[in-house]
Amino acid sequence: MSDLSAFSLDGKRVLVTGANTGIGQGIAVSIAKAGGEVVAVGRSSMGETEARIGALGGKIIAHRCDLGDHATVKTLIRDVWEKIGPLDGLVNNAGIIRRADSVDLTDADWDEVIDLNLKTSFLLCQAFGRQTMAEGRRGRIVNIASLLSFQGGIRVASYTASKHGLLGITRILANEWAGAGVNVNAIAPGYIESNNTEALRADGGRSAAILARIPANRWGKPDDIGGAVVFLLAEASSYVHGATIPVDGGWLAR
Template sequence: MSDLSAFSLAGKRILVTGANTGIGQGISVSVASAGGHVIGVGRSSMEDTAAMISAAGGKFSAVPCDLADHKAAKSMLDDVWAEAPVDGLVNNAGIIRRADSIDLSEADWDDVMDVNLKSLFFLSQAFGNNVFGTPGRHGKIVNIASMLSFQGGIRVASYTASKHGVLGLTRLLACEWAEKGINVNAVAPGYINTNNTEALRADPDRSAAILARIPAGRWGEPDDIGNAVAFLLAPASDYMHGATIPVDGGWLAR
């Protein structure tokens, strides 16, 4: 295998959840740029992502699904697999609710956990069942964790709990599935220029405090995450299992 082919996703079908914007869009573009056929999943329009990938000469297919419904998510993955096997699953879809912990509602707790953790697990389970049920198949799962997989944060109790869970499930699934032919790893984004961080970037004091701690001196961009994910999907990472890679401009090193 040449050095370049070790990083190629040519001929691979990669399912990316939450591919409509932000980090999911960056992941989709990076995967397509590496030669992969991206199957974007979400309930919002993915036309912008499709246009970006098409302009770059890549392949993109949109599949509508409400990922808050884990049964619908599982059925969706099974249907996609029935069309053709999937080589990689990127569990990127996530939502956030901000409130003081004393005020966080049960609905805000459940909404975040259903998308960020419950659907992630059952999508992974469906992917695993399809891989294990197809002799000779191998696969890769990349979960999107967070700095709040390692830290507490403030005013995002359900998000922090869910992202700690993502870190734990990444390790657990890696332990169970490594010898069976599935690599399970994660990327933990730092502070990225997306819709989810708009409130932070709009607060001058919070934004200044965040930037002051980032050794790289800037907010990350979606393709910073996308390129790391593409690496974890490629043959170059075949001996990686259970790793969660921070892509954070040096935040955790500070």
């Protein structure tokens, strides 16, 4: 295997949640550029992502699913496996955020964030691991964590809890599944231009304070995350297990 082929996803099929926009779209496009086939899952239209990948001559299959419906989520991997074919990788990207002072955060906002960001991600990992190991296949899981897997943040209690939890899930599944040929790792994006950071970027003072701490002196782009995800899906990272890699323009180093 040449050095370059170790980073190729030719012949690989990867399911990406929340691929309709933002970081998820950047990940999906990067997978296609590396030669992989994308199964894009979410309840919103994937039209823009399909158009971008189609323009590259890449392969994408859009699969509509309400990722907040845990009964549906539990059968998603099996359904895709049977209808489309075996999966080589899973990227848990879909997530939401709710901003409020911790004294004001509602039960509903807590439950909604934890249910999607943490429980749905675990259920998909569980289903993928079961299917992959039952068939004696190798597989790759990449969870999209956050800088708030390491830090506390401000006014995002449920989001911070969910991302701390996702880091823990990444580690425990790596401990249990590495020996069976399933790599489980995570990426911790920094401040990326996406829907989740729209409120921060619109706040001139907050945006300036964030940029002042980022050594790269810019907000990240969704495609910045995609390259790191491709590495964790590719053969080049075969001995990487349980890692959470910050892609943050140097934020945590500051």
